[in-house]
Amino acid sequence: MRHASPITVSAVDLPRLERLLDALPEFGPVAEALDEELAQARVVAPEEIGAVVTMNSRVRCRETDTGKEYQVVLVYPEDADAEGRISVLAPAGSALLGATLGERLSWPVPGGKEQQVELLALEPVEA
Template identity: 45%
Template sequence: MASRLSGGAKPRITLTAVDHERLTQLATAATDTFPEVAAELADELARARVLAKGRHLADTVRMGSEVLFRDETTGRETTVTLVYPQDADIAQGRISILTPVGTALIGLSVGQSINWTTRGGDVKRLTVQAVREPAQAEVLPG
């Protein structure tokens, strides 16, 4: 199966120890229901630099972060909050980690870009413009 995060070398990503642990469990649990996205998430987790417990980088996307990113194809900027599947609500801009764009965003820092493939098969490139720290309540899965 081809990687859904398309094209060339992927940027270095950084995850908190808590996000890495919880997302590994989520990827394993989602293998039967969302096999392609679960496999992509597992690939991202495998290549991530994992910080020591209790540490995080302020300008790096983690669970609960509000992210402003630009679609490099259209120039459109979008703000979303990255959440666990049960907290997703597209109308409120809360996107699940188990979506292609959610998986593409996790662990990126401000200024980093990545290619990713939509569910419809289109290859897009996004660049992270800004990251807002999550509120503590948003970090924990619901």
């Protein structure tokens, strides 16, 4: 998912995300989209980030079609698991990075469909 305007990224997260992308053996569509978003991102100090999803943010989402609510934590690929820790290199993770509280997002899911969610709450989590 491409954001309508440039995303905001923490000055702490940006170098690590760039190293992650540089280390990939090949770029898939998600990595390519993330790379493009980062190239145009507004970079700010962590204390100035505001209500924006950063790495290690816990995000509460609501599916717009079903009303189902759930939480995920945006993490680096090595920290992703089935317990709601989602990789920034997954379609949902890439869409979440830089999103703002209250924003509506969508990302592809298996079966060729799009998952649409609204961001209800977010908080930083210890890495």
